[in-house]
Amino acid sequence: MRSETDQKPTRRSFLDLLLGVSVVAWLGSVLYPVFRYLKPLPQSGPVGPTRLTATELTKLEKDGFVIVPFSGKRVLVVQNAAHQLLALDAKCTHEGCTVQYLAGESVIWCACHNARFDLDGRVLSGPPPRPLPRYTAERQEDGGVVIVGERTSA
Amino acid sequence: MYYQPGEATAYESMRYLTTKVPFGWLMRSVHCWSAHLMIISLVAHMFSTMMLKAYRPPRELTWVTGYIMFALTLGFGFSGYLLPWNKLAFFATSVGTDLVKSVPVAGDWLLHVLRGGPDVTANTLYRFFALHVVILPLLFVGLIGIHLLFVQRQGMAPPIGQKVAPRGMKFFPSFALRDLLLWLFCFMILLVLAVFLPYGPGIPGMEWELGEKANPLEPAFPGIKPEWYFLWEYQLLKEFPPHLLGLEGPQLCLLVVTLLLGIWAIIPWLDRQAARNEPSPSFSDFGWGAIVFLTFLTLKAWDIGGLQPVDSPASIKVISRTCAWWTLGLGAVIVAVRWVVYKHRWFIFTGAALLHVALHGLLGLSYLTAGAIAGLLAVIAVVTRVLAARRVKATVGASP
Numbered sequence: 001m002r003s004e005t006d007q008k009p010t011r012r013s014f015l016d017l018l019l020g021v022s023v024v025a026w027l028g029s030v031l032y033p034v035f036r037y038l039k040p041l042p043q044s045g046p047v048g049p050t051r052l053t054a055t056e057l058t059k060l061e062k063d064g065f066v067i068v069p070f071s072g073k074r075v076l077v078v079q080n081a082a083h084q085l086l087a088l089d090a091k092c093t094h095e096g097c098t099v100q101y102l103a104g105e106s107v108i109w110c111a112c113h114n115a116r117f118d119l120d121g122r123v124l125s126g127p128p129p130r131p132l133p134r135y136t137a138e139r140q141e142d143g144g145v146v147i148v149g150e151r152t153s154a
Numbered sequence: 155m156y157y158q159p160g161e162a163t164a165y166e167s168m169r170y171l172t173t174k175v176p177f178g179w180l181m182r183s184v185h186c187w188s189a190h191l192m193i194i195s196l197v198a199h200m201f202s203t204m205m206l207k208a209y210r211p212p213r214e215l216t217w218v219t220g221y222i223m224f225a226l227t228l229g230f231g232f233s234g235y236l237l238p239w240n241k242l243a244f245f246a247t248s249v250g251t252d253l254v255k256s257v258p259v260a261g262d263w264l265l266h267v268l269r270g271g272p273d274v275t276a277n278t279l280y281r282f283f284a285l286h287v288v289i290l291p292l293l294f295v296g297l298i299g300i301h302l303l304f305v306q307r308q309g310m311a312p313p314i315g316q317k318v319a320p321r322g323m324k325f326f327p328s329f330a331l332r333d334l335l336l337w338l339f340c341f342m343i344l345l346v347l348a349v350f351l352p353y354g355p356g357i358p359g360m361e362w363e364l365g366e367k368a369n370p371l372e373p374a375f376p377g378i379k380p381e382w383y384f385l386w387e388y389q390l391l392k393e394f395p396p397h398l399l400g401l402e403g404p405q406l407c408l409l410v411v412t413l414l415l416g417i418w419a420i421i422p423w424l425d426r427q428a429a430r431n432e433p434s435p436s437f438s439d440f441g442w443g444a445i446v447f448l449t450f451l452t453l454k455a456w457d458i459g460g461l462q463p464v465d466s467p468a469s470i471k472v473i474s475r476t477c478a479w480w481t482l483g484l485g486a487v488i489v490a491v492r493w494v495v496y497k498h499r500w501f502i503f504t505g506a507a508l509l510h511v512a513l514h515g516l517l518g519l520s521y522l523t524a525g526a527i528a529g530l531l532a533v534i535a536v537v538t539r540v541l542a543a544r545r546v547k548a549t550v551g552a553s554p
């Protein structure tokens with residue numbers, strides 16, 4: 001059984017507390033800069049609507065798809081059999097490989113773990129846990145293609 | 155000497171090294187072959203330590219330092235893989251680093267720290283170069299010092315049930331000369347392989363043609379595979395469905411792999427029989443079960459027996475069946491040799507691993523369903539066996 005005097009704060013227990021707090025604070029002051037140093041700053045780059053270059057347009061016509069940089073991401077622009085334009089995130093939601101359009105099957109395929117998505121980005125087969133985010137791509141009057149932005153709803 | 159990390163220089167300097175620098179191709183070939191042979195040697199060393207129970211007290215920390223060094227060696231392989239900045243390197247690193255995002259709480263931070271940003275870029279190349287040539291070697295040198303110090307202080311582990319064998323010969327010159335001879339023999343094998351197979355043996359996951367330069371705006375190419383020692387994990391990732399037990403497939407896969415590797419790390423503390431210097435057949439069998447488990451996944455990742463197109467459902471079924479037959483054949487040989495030569499009588503884990511393979515490959519159950527059934531049966535068998543052993547012990551203890 002503990003006596004009453006054991007439960008009272010003593011000079012020693014106060015000093016122990018002070019020491020513990022100091023050690024934690026010291027460790028924090030040493031480790032925080034290291035953790036902060038290791039994580040890089042976000043990269044700034046062009047954001048907003050992006051127009052496909054002439055080379056990218058030629059690739060789109062030739063292969064039926066092209067992958068372009070857009071606001072720090074990679075976007076897959078597809079021209080389907082009906083010549084409709086579709087744009088989706090090119091990063092597979094499974095393990096981050098870059099997907100491609102298979103014109104013959106009219107699906108989006110990731111070669112890394114054999115995942116298939118439909119042209120709306122929904123998972124058809126394979127292990128990806130989420131659909132591919134969709135973007136809006138528009139054909140301009142002069143024949144150019146512009147990626148406008150990410151679609152917020154399906 | 156010649157390598158220059160950077161988006162515009164890494165691939166170019168590697169191409170210069172292999173095509174222009176005198177014997178540059180040989181140096182690269184020796185480097186690549188050494189890396190693969192080192193991993194093969196470590197796998198053999200780890201499994202022999204496991205089977206001989208050399209990890210038992212007082213050598214638990216020798217096992218742990220070896221375990222960490224094996225992980226560091228895989229880290230060497232993984233970080234070195236990106237440095238040529240070719241297509242294969244880019245996607246292998248994208249997938250390998252993406253897996254860390256499944257780590258709870260710190261996943262996003264870890265991903266950014268590893269890649270130097272949200273994606274694999276030149277920043278990743280700088281970080282991996284630093285890892286490969288500075289951070290990992292420093293850690294490795296420290297650990298190998300500790301590992302050797304333990305071996306030197308504690309000596310070699312004697313076989314179970316035997317006393318420490320007396321030292322048979324002087325270190326210098328007898329042992330040193332023998333060691334030198336073995337070293338020369340291994341070096342000659344390395345040179346022959348490096349000269350006659352400069353781009354590897356041509357097995358998927360064990361070849362190092364420079365290929366094309368990485369381009370983040372190109373899709374992953376068909377048939378892309380990681381190095382052979384990561385194939386089992388690559389295949390396991392494919393076997394998990396999108397969602398299961400309230401988690402995403404990759405998260406659950408990472409959890410299962412972490413649990414299995416965690417068990418492997420603490421084996422010296424789990425194996426109480428070996429700690430008492432008694433045979434521990436269950437742990438030998440656990441090692442053999444692990445070999446069967448890894449073999450089946452690796453064979454499957456190699457698409458053995460696959461039809462064209464290799465990724466079609468019909469082809470995947472044939473691959474599963476073919477690999478199951480190969481693994482069952484190997485398993486039968488292992489069990490027969492252990493039964494006849496080593497008089498082993500404990501086969502629950504190997505049996506469960508083989509049952510898993512048969513249920514999946516021959517009966518067509520999904521990999522995880524087959525694994526759950528085999529795992530459950532193994533647990534029931536182990537519990538029954540432990541209870542029976544306790545009953546026998548109690549009866550023996552009670553009898554006069």
